[in-house]
Amino acid sequence: MDKEIEIISRYNIRINDSRINMESYDISCAKNDEERVKIALQYLSRYENPIDYSHKSIIQCKSATIASEHIEKGNKAYQSLSWRDSVCQYTKAVSYAEISSKELARAYGNRSAALYECGLYDDSLIDIERALKIGYNDDIKAKLYARRAKCIYALEKKMTPEVIKAIADARKWLEKMNSIKKKLLMNILDEFPKNLSIKKPLTKNNISKLIPKIPNDNPKIPGVSGAITLKYSQEHGRHVVATKDINVGEVIMVQKSYAYIHNNADFYYKYCANCCKDVFAGIPCHQCVNVIYCDENCRDEDWREYHDIECSVISAMIGNVISQNLLTLRLTVKAYKEAGTFEKLQENIRKINEINDPILKLFTNDVFDPTKFASVYSLWKTATISFQDALISALILHSLAATTEIFGKKITTFKQLLKNKWAKFMSGLIMTNHRIISLNGTPGAAYSFYVNPFWCLFNNSCDPSTLSVNYKNVNALIAVQRIKKGEQIFITYGPEFLMFNTNERRNHFKKCEFWCECVACIRNWGPDSHLTFPSYGVSDLLKNPEMGNKMLIISNYNKSEIFLSDIDVKLKMIQHIYDLLNFFQSTHGYPTQEIFALRILLNRIVLSIC
Numbered sequence: 001m002d003k004e005i006e007i008i009s010r011y012n013i014r015i016n017d018s019r020i021n022m023e024s025y026d027i028s029c030a031k032n033d034e035e036r037v038k039i040a041l042q043y044l045s046r047y048e049n050p051i052d053y054s055h056k057s058i059i060q061c062k063s064a065t066i067a068s069e070h071i072e073k074g075n076k077a078y079q080s081l082s083w084r085d086s087v088c089q090y091t092k093a094v095s096y097a098e099i100s101s102k103e104l105a106r107a108y109g110n111r112s113a114a115l116y117e118c119g120l121y122d123d124s125l126i127d128i129e130r131a132l133k134i135g136y137n138d139d140i141k142a143k144l145y146a147r148r149a150k151c152i153y154a155l156e157k158k159m160t161p162e163v164i165k166a167i168a169d170a171r172k173w174l175e176k177m178n179s180i181k182k183k184l185l186m187n188i189l190d191e192f193p194k195n196l197s198i199k200k201p202l203t204k205n206n207i208s209k210l211i212p213k214i215p216n217d218n219p220k221i222p223g224v225s226g227a228i229t230l231k232y233s234q235e236h237g238r239h240v241v242a243t244k245d246i247n248v249g250e251v252i253m254v255q256k257s258y259a260y261i262h263n264n265a266d267f268y269y270k271y272c273a274n275c276c277k278d279v280f281a282g283i284p285c286h287q288c289v290n291v292i293y294c295d296e297n298c299r300d301e302d303w304r305e306y307h308d309i310e311c312s313v314i315s316a317m318i319g320n321v322i323s324q325n326l327l328t329l330r331l332t333v334k335a336y337k338e339a340g341t342f343e344k345l346q347e348n349i350r351k352i353n354e355i356n357d358p359i360l361k362l363f364t365n366d367v368f369d370p371t372k373f374a375s376v377y378s379l380w381k382t383a384t385i386s387f388q389d390a391l392i393s394a395l396i397l398h399s400l401a402a403t404t405e406i407f408g409k410k411i412t413t414f415k416q417l418l419k420n421k422w423a424k425f426m427s428g429l430i431m432t433n434h435r436i437i438s439l440n441g442t443p444g445a446a447y448s449f450y451v452n453p454f455w456c457l458f459n460n461s462c463d464p465s466t467l468s469v470n471y472k473n474v475n476a477l478i479a480v481q482r483i484k485k486g487e488q489i490f491i492t493y494g495p496e497f498l499m500f501n502t503n504e505r506r507n508h509f510k511k512c513e514f515w516c517e518c519v520a521c522i523r524n525w526g527p528d529s530h531l532t533f534p535s536y537g538v539s540d541l542l543k544n545p546e547m548g549n550k551m552l553i554i555s556n557y558n559k560s561e562i563f564l565s566d567i568d569v570k571l572k573m574i575q576h577i578y579d580l581l582n583f584f585q586s587t588h589g590y591p592t593q594e595i596f597a598l599r600i601l602l603n604r605i606v607l608s609i610c
């Protein structure tokens with residue numbers, strides 16, 4: 001492969017490699033995104049020999065060898081008692097193993113042992129069934145049946161008919177085992193349930209407990225409180241406003257992101273690619289090695305929604321690309337799937353472009369539906385654009401065209417792409433999506449990256465009126481200031497005044513191409529400013545025993561080991577803080593030192609959960 005194109009494909013694209021002269025390609029003359037990508041495709045067309053996505057060094061495929069390597073790594077982790085690591089390695093083996101292969105049966109069987117050790121008995125039972133169904137080696141089947149007996153016993157805590165049956169099944173297969181292993185297992189079966197070490201089940205993630213219930217009282221914007229609405233003004237652009245007084249602690253929104261990806265190879269094997277839940281006994285995609293699912297339902301849903309197209313494309317892109325590019329691809333594929341055909345997609349986009357009202361554009365059938373492409377596409381706004389952006393878009397298009405038959409047949413050369421009508425149309429959409437992601441894509445925890453269209457309509461304040469709680473693909477906002485009817489509601493885009501001074505914050509926002517005009521920037525608040533706010537002491541608390549008591553509890557908690565306390569204690573403390581914030585703001589106004597002392601503690605508690 002040509003050196004230059006190798007750089008392009010490998011780094012797809014953080015190209016600031018001096019061998020590629022970006023400056024010499026002027027896209028300023030282009031009228032639209034389609035023309036910009038055309039210039040990039042013309043630049044790339046000089047390569048006779050484009051990236052070969054059928055090559056095994058570029059695409060990761062199912063492989064018995066790689067599956068066996070992961071099984072070995074899983075065994076090592078298991079022997080050193082690193083149960084979670086061994087589960088992860090066996091899951092990698094599950095995804096690399098060929099469908100119905102002996103490696104797949106082994107991976108499920110071995111993973112059931114690690115899951116048992118984690119205390120995940122239900123998951124272990126599921127894997128045992130899978131291993132037996134595919135065909136586990138006869139000489140170790142007895143161990144699987146014995147494990148089934150142990151799991152059921154651990155769950156039921158008594159000798160049920162199922163436990164007895166599983167023990168009998170294990171005995172039937174004892175003959176096939178070698179003599180040492182047979183003796184060991186026979187002892188366990190003879191003594192059952194004596195000497196069983198039954199662990200406390202592994203606690204699954206806590207942060208989901210922080211996510212409030214989805215508000216269901218805004219018929220126009222599902223997942224959003226009925227106390228808010230969208231507005232537009234020359235000064236603020238689109239923004240969110242309270243239609244009723246809102247108290248601290250009230251839920252503003254709980255919505256799923258339109259698109260979410262985790263771009264860390266290990267996370268592909270820990271979270272379901274469809275619903276994002278932690279997955280311990282996941283199943284693979286039939287074709288690729290990059291995703292893992294809770295079960296067949298999640299696998300089928302993902303396939304219907306976008307994975308049927310993405311499957312081979314992400315295999316080509318993963319490892320070479322940064323997460324923004326994968327999210328750009330996801331947006332494009334989802335838009336295409338929603339429309340069903342290129343003609344319908346073109347028609348949908350034409351209709352959105354014809355609507356001038358910046359708020360109405362976001363709606364589908366009179367509802368702001370965050371699962372529809374219109375809600376994302378209408379986030380588009382003009383921003384500086386470079387040849388590099390066009391090049392990225394051209395390469396995403398090439399990955400799509402060269403690995404799928406979306407354009408009728410696979411298109412592998414850049415020259416052919418320039419001639420194909422629908423490839424040209426999709427090139428423009430890819431570039432527009434690339435710009436939408438550049439400005440609205442949000443990095444989440446654990447290398448995740450997502451876009452939530454409603455969240456993107458809030459303006460920033462470095463003293464936000466809301467707290468963001470993101471749990472994988474779910475985005476929640478909770479009020480942390482009392483907000484009066486008619487007031488604008490703000491989120492934080494990152495740097496808050498408690499952490500950074502005004503210059504630092506405004507410089508940070510330069511890359512988002514705006515000059516922050518929030519109250520904290522206008523008043524030049526920095527990390528110590530809250531110490532200059534008025535303070536009323538706690539005298540009013542003495543007149544209100546309920547609040548006085550909450551303050552006492554909170555002050556004691558503040559002196560304790562916050563990180564070590566139980567999640568339910570933390571949630572109780574958060575509720576006390578909300579109550580105290582409401583009390584202080586209604587008696588003393590805003591801002592005060594007492595309020596910020598509580599806000600700093602609130603941030604610490606939330607951080608300790610996330």
Ligand SMILES: C[S@@+](CC[C@H](N)C(=O)[O-])C[C@H]1O[C@@H](n2cnc3c(N)ncnc32)[C@H](O)[C@@H]1O
Nearest residue numbers: 236237238456457458459460514515516517518
């Ligand atoms: C994610 S969007 C927010 C919604 C946006 N107002 C709209 O009309 O779509 C971010 C853009 O809003 C504007 N914006 C948000 N917060 C701002 C602030 N504190 N000061 C000035 N402009 C802000 C900037 O133009 C920024 O690029």
